[in-house]
Amino acid sequence: ETGVTQTPRHLVMGMTNKKSLKCEQHLGHNAMYWYKQSAKKPLELMFVYNFKEQTENNSVPSRFSPECPNSSHLFLHLHTLQPEDSALYLCASSPDRSTIYFGEGSWLTVV
């Protein structure tokens, strides 16, 4: 139990589907993040939210749409994805610049 909970843990979706990944943190942190981890590539920062305001979009395609309704919840809405978007999507939170805590991740397969 990391204090950062992600659902679903596994998702298979077609290229025309719309789905969402959910993240909830129980740590009272003010910042939340989406990272992507693909095979053979470093972890890539996608989005940063601070006090539910988006502060960074790391050149992520518009088929990925984040939503942060409050400081404890973060969503990643997925629409018309490509097979190369198949990856592990990690949510994380942090109280400050010192430490990031990751959730267990959501394994996404696009078919």
Added chain:
Amino acid sequence: QKEVEQNSGPLSVPEGAIASLNCTYSDRGSQSFFWYRQYSGKSPELIMSIYSNGDKEDGRFTAQLNKASQYVSLLIRDSQPSDSATYLCAVNPDRGSTLGRLYFGRGTQLTVWP
């Protein structure tokens, strides 16, 4: 471009030996450095953080930082088979920021054999 470089390995050491993992980074102004451990099929888990030049010890783990050389390392003493995992080096290049944006290396795969 913020680059974090690690040898991908695999690094293989016998049980009880010292495992040495290395990392270099490109942004000279980086302030915070982290080592994460990632078991296969799991998410990264923070094991060490270091902010000042020198060594920082925590149990069997020692992180070493040399900002002049833009180099950070992790030593694992008395390596155990349970240490077998991928070790990720991460750097926060932000100065004065309240956010923990991290840039990661590709990771070094460590295998400790009995």
